[in-house]
Amino acid sequence: MTMKASSRQANGVTIVSLCGRITLGEGSVILRDTVKSLSAQGHKKILLDLGDVTYIDSSGIGELVSAFTSVRNSGGELKLLKLTKQVHDLLQVTKLHTIFDIQEDEAAAIAAFAR
């Protein structure tokens, strides 16, 4: 299944909903291009909704890390919302759950940007 990305605004936060697989090739490229484009447009608060991500591999994990560092380096902030079990397991195994701010509730995630 090809990954799809769509974005919307809520209280100054750009919520990017990702659906499908984030793997080497298309999914990773779509994620990279989406975050790059949003950063170029000046979006500083980005919330990646991973609730519909069905599968992720090490390339996809690397792309999440790259998105996190690129947004941070441009003075912004990137958080993750609604991890599936597979994504959660991989972030835990790779200790990246200690790096990302991971939220389960959208309203709480948006509020967390203001803190």
Add this chain to the structure above:
Amino acid sequence: MNVSKVSYTLESTLESVNRAEQTAAEIAARSGFDKDECGRISLAVREATVNAVLHGNQCDPTKGVTISFENTLDALTILVHDEGSGLDPALVPDPLAPINLLKQSGRGVFIIRAFMDEFRFRTMSPGTEVTMIKFVRGPGSRRQQGGFTSDDESKLTAGERRHHR
């Protein structure tokens, strides 16, 4: 002991990576592993195949990747063999080290080690071979053996060589 084994030789493409992952998931499911374990096994196979295609064969269309699944009552053993110079896992930096934690790449071998019970790496002539083993757990751990079916072959079609034993 009842043993079944099947092997495929795939082209060095990303499409082969997807097919290897899918085949691994199906074989793991028929071998009696639960959904979570099937996901871990298929991801390990995906990562090993990515390494074989990208780092081993460097996407050279003249070089193949051979993947073997051996199913016994106690374990599923998977071998991934490329024809390139390979990737020595001993030289891969620890992705959990603070200095490496935010690097974009370098987690594939670590994930394989984390998700499989055994991981071995062997330099061949030519190429390199990775062996991954997942043991069946639980009391008695004598599962019903699913073996391999023609469905496996339907995922891996024209141009690929298949060997059954």
